[in-house]
Amino acid sequence: MVVHWAALHQRPIKGALLAAPPDLNAIWPDNYPTPDSLRANGWAPLPTAPLPFPSILAASTDDYLASFAAATAMAEQWGSELVNLGAVGHLNPASGFGEWPQAQTFIRNLDR
Numbered sequence: 001m002v003v004h005w006a007a008l009h010q011r012p013i014k015g016a017l018l019a020a021p022p023d024l025n026a027i028w029p030d031n032y033p034t035p036d037s038l039r040a041n042g043w044a045p046l047p048t049a050p051l052p053f054p055s056i057l058a059a060s061t062d063d064y065l066a067s068f069a070a071a072t073a074m075a076e077q078w079g080s081e082l083v084n085l086g087a088v089g090h091l092n093p094a095s096g097f098g099e100w101p102q103a104q105t106f107i108r109n110l111d112r
Contacts, residue, residue, distance in 0.1 A: 013053040015110030017103060018080060020063055020091040021046075023070035032065070050079035056106045062087040 022028075024044040025035050038044040057080040059071030066074075068084070075082035083106070089095030 010052070015054040015056070015107075016051065017106050017110065018055055018057040018074075018078075019100075019103065020059060021057065021066060021071070021074055023066035023074075026066065026070065028065055046074070048077045050077070054110055055080040056083055056110060057081070058083045058085055058091070058103075058106065060085050060088045060090065063090045065090050 024038050024046055027035070033041075033043075035044060055078060057071060057075040057078070059066065059068055059075075059082065061068045061084065063071070072082060074080070085091075085102075088097075091097050091100070
């Protein structure tokens with residue numbers, strides 16, 4: 001995840017689109033890792049410092065990997081612009097996502 005990378009490296013980054021970051025403290029469905037296994041493998045905790053570059057966090061109101069409240073807290077911690085995508089589930093093929101033209105708009109906004 002880019003927030004882990006940003007915490008360890010200082011490189012000039014123009015911006016980052018954070019699409020549906022998961023809440024690593026949440027209890028996920030059975031086929032997903034537990035919070036304990038995420039911590040044991042170095043994924044958790046997520047860095048909480050503001051990102052040193054502009055970012056947009058796109059989140060769903062019904063994502064089973066992160067509540068909208070958790071996404072809002074991540075956006076606030078990282079200094080990210082929060083975009084509410086509505087009730088679209090998790091941003092993955094299982095929720096019907098393939099091509100995501102809206103991502104191009106977000107990337108263009110970060111490129112300015």
